[in-house]
Amino acid sequence: MQEALAFHGVSVAYRDELVLERIDARIPAASMCAIAGPNGAGKSTLIKAALGLVPLAAGSVTVLGGTMAQRRGDVGYVPQRESVDWEFPISALAVVLMGSYGRLGLFRQPGRTDRAQAMDCLEQVGLAALAERQISQLSGGQQQRVFLARALMQRARLYLMDEPFAGVDAVTEEAIMNVLGALRQRGCTIVAVHHDLAAVRESFDHVLLLNKRLVAAGPVAAAFTFDALQQTYGGRAAMMPGAASDPASGH
Numbered sequence: 249m250q251e252a253l254a255f256h257g258v259s260v261a262y263r264d265e266l267v268l269e270r271i272d273a274r275i276p277a278a279s280m281c282a283i284a285g286p287n288g289a290g291k292s293t294l295i296k297a298a299l300g301l302v303p304l305a306a307g308s309v310t311v312l313g314g315t316m317a318q319r320r321g322d323v324g325y326v327p328q329r330e331s332v333d334w335e336f337p338i339s340a341l342a343v344v345l346m347g348s349y350g351r352l353g354l355f356r357q358p359g360r361t362d363r364a365q366a367m368d369c370l371e372q373v374g375l376a377a378l379a380e381r382q383i384s385q386l387s388g389g390q391q392q393r394v395f396l397a398r399a400l401m402q403r404a405r406l407y408l409m410d411e412p413f414a415g416v417d418a419v420t421e422e423a424i425m426n427v428l429g430a431l432r433q434r435g436c437t438i439v440a441v442h443h444d445l446a447a448v449r450e451s452f453d454h455v456l457l458l459n460k461r462l463v464a465a466g467p468v469a470a471a472f473t474f475d476a477l478q479q480t481y482g483g484r485a486a487m488m489p490g491a492a493s494d495p496a497s498g499h
Contacts, residue, residue: 252277252406252437253298257307260293266305266460267293273456273465278435280428281454282442286481289459291441292328295410298439299325312406319406324399326409329392334384340394341379344369347401369397372430374423389420396424400431407431409440413447425451448472 253275260268268290275281283291296302298309300316311319324347344366345358358366370376373393383391392412399407407428413421428438442448448455448468455472457463457480464476 250277251275251310252279252312253439254310255294255298255307256310258294258297258304258309259306260290260297260302261305268297269461271307271458271462273462275437275439275454275456277437278432279454280432280438280440280452281456282440282448282452283456283458284442284445284448284480285458285463289480291458292410294456294458295408295439295441298408299323321402322405324402324404324407326392326395326399326407326412328410329388329395329415332391332395334391336383338383339380340370340375340383340386340390340397341366343383343394344397344401347398366397366401369400370394372400372427373397389416392416393420393423396427400427404436406437407439409438411441411443413440413442413444445477 251274255271255273258268258271259266271294283294285291293302297304298311298316300309309316312322313319316323341363345362347369348358348362348366367376367379370379373396375390375393375397378386378390383394386394392415396409396412399409412424416424428440431438440452442452449472453468454466455468456465457471457476459480463480464471464473
């Protein structure tokens with residue numbers, strides 16, 4: 249199995265407290281993988297560990313067969329909305345054009361072709377008409393779609409997304425899922441932190457269940473079981489929609 253992303257005994261600590269402990273997981277190429285778990289489970293930290301944004305206390309990460317430093321140009325990142333300064337005076341189009349900087353280098357400005365490609369990325373997420381709108385004037389769902397368009401602009405092979413569906417409306421969620429499905433059809437790999445267990449079961453083919461340690465990982469049909477969800481979430485799993493393999497539900 250060709251792997252797009254692999255964690256080898258990864259541990260991460262904040263102020264001497266382990267927030268991730270000995271994570272061993274492999275995510276196959278051309279898959280859609282959800283990272284699920286309760287609040288404080290380390291899901292966002294795992295994404296940041298893959299990106300090299302937090303130091304590892306132990307272990308290593310393989311990205312597209314190499315290190316993140318070697319493969320950074322092949323990796324797109326959609327951060328949490330809460331981590332972005334949305335008051336910065338910049339248009340939606342300018343944000344998307346930032347996705348071309350890795351290819352252009354420090355000293356070359358985006359040209360007409362780059363602008364046309366950025367507009368195409370905005371078209372894919374349904375925001376071409378708002379290209380010149382300041383990001384501070386966009387709704388939360390529109391802001392999230394702008395950052396997805398920026399990731400598309402990178403023409404990445406691997407997309408890492410930290411809660412791309414948090415706080416978005418149904419229209420935005422459908423738009424994002426359509427884009428992610430199209431990327432997967434082109435052979436790209438999508439790894440997304442997601443809280444909606446029903447959506448994980450219906451829309452993803454691979455899953456990592458995380459609660460500081462890895463509880464289960466693999467194809468959704470094999471790893472996304474009621475027992476694994478109980479281990480991940482405790483007694484709350486029984487009340488969660490999408491709790492697969494619950495004997496009472498027949499799934």
